[in-house]
Amino acid sequence: MSIHIQQVNKHFGNFVAVDSVNLEIKTGELTALLGPSGSGKTTLLRIIAGLEQADSGIVKFNGEDITTQHVSERGVGFVFQHYALFKHMTVFENVAYGLTVRPRKTRPSKAEIAEKVHSLLKLVQLDWTADRYPSQLSGGQRQRIALARALAVEPKVLLLDEPFGALDAKVRAELRRWLRRLHDEINVTTVFVTHDQEEALEVADKIVVMNKGRIEQQGTPEEVYDTPSNPFVYEFLGNV
Numbered sequence: 001m002s003i004h005i006q007q008v009n010k011h012f013g014n015f016v017a018v019d020s021v022n023l024e025i026k027t028g029e030l031t032a033l034l035g036p037s038g039s040g041k042t043t044l045l046r047i048i049a050g051l052e053q054a055d056s057g058i059v060k061f062n063g064e065d066i067t068t069q070h071v072s073e074r075g076v077g078f079v080f081q082h083y084a085l086f087k088h089m090t091v092f093e094n095v096a097y098g099l100t101v102r103p104r105k106t107r108p109s110k111a112e113i114a115e116k117v118h119s120l121l122k123l124v125q126l127d128w129t130a131d132r133y134p135s136q137l138s139g140g141q142r143q144r145i146a147l148a149r150a151l152a153v154e155p156k157v158l159l160l161d162e163p164f165g166a167l168d169a170k171v172r173a174e175l176r177r178w179l180r181r182l183h184d185e186i187n188v189t190t191v192f193v194t195h196d197q198e199e200a201l202e203v204a205d206k207i208v209v210m211n212k213g214r215i216e217q218q219g220t221p222e223e224v225y226d227t228p229s230n231p232f233v234y235e236f237l238g239n240v
């Protein structure tokens, strides 16, 4: 699924959060929205998701205008910073959730759901946790479960908002590799928000540097790091 964002604007009161953004994301690409806090990354991600409506501009999936389409119709999967796993449900029930809440007509059978959940748990190498509760897992394991859960509904687009921000450095490094590996296996178009240059450099095919609601530069990690296009990008990336 390709994503096209054309002249998108979003303000909160007098504050311009997203300022005339144009962006193209190719099918299967793993893209990082990178920038300092308050630069509009999350707002842009939420506009792509359909969790936030832009004031103006167009969002297209595979060339189709979906600007006014509801989040539930867009076929997106999410992972948030604070693993929004349901505490009262087992790991199995958490991963199965998106499938079990489908309308009866499109809901897979119990056996199909079980097969899907176990294959996803195997993919994140946590099949042995199926009957446990989130509180019995480490932070890194929970976030791998959150990834499995987001993938259960076979999203056309996977969106992650500071997915590893709450974890310590070692676990974060491990999860970056997980994200990259899962992405390469499933090849779903993925956009993740981070303020961590290293994370963007290690994981992404393409980095989009944002500042004050605008895109300062975009390109492969090498392009952005080797030839920063302006003093902001140079300074921001220099502060690793």
Ligand code: ADP
Residues within 6 Å of the ligand: 012, 015, 017, 035, 036, 037, 038, 039, 040, 041, 042, 043, 044, 193
């Ligand atoms: P980032 O993800 O880069 O940190 P955000 O997109 O979260 O940036 O936010 C950009 C700015 O927009 C922030 O300064 C924030 O205060 C403001 N903002 C975001 N969401 C809202 C909201 N719902 N209401 C008011 N202001 C908001």
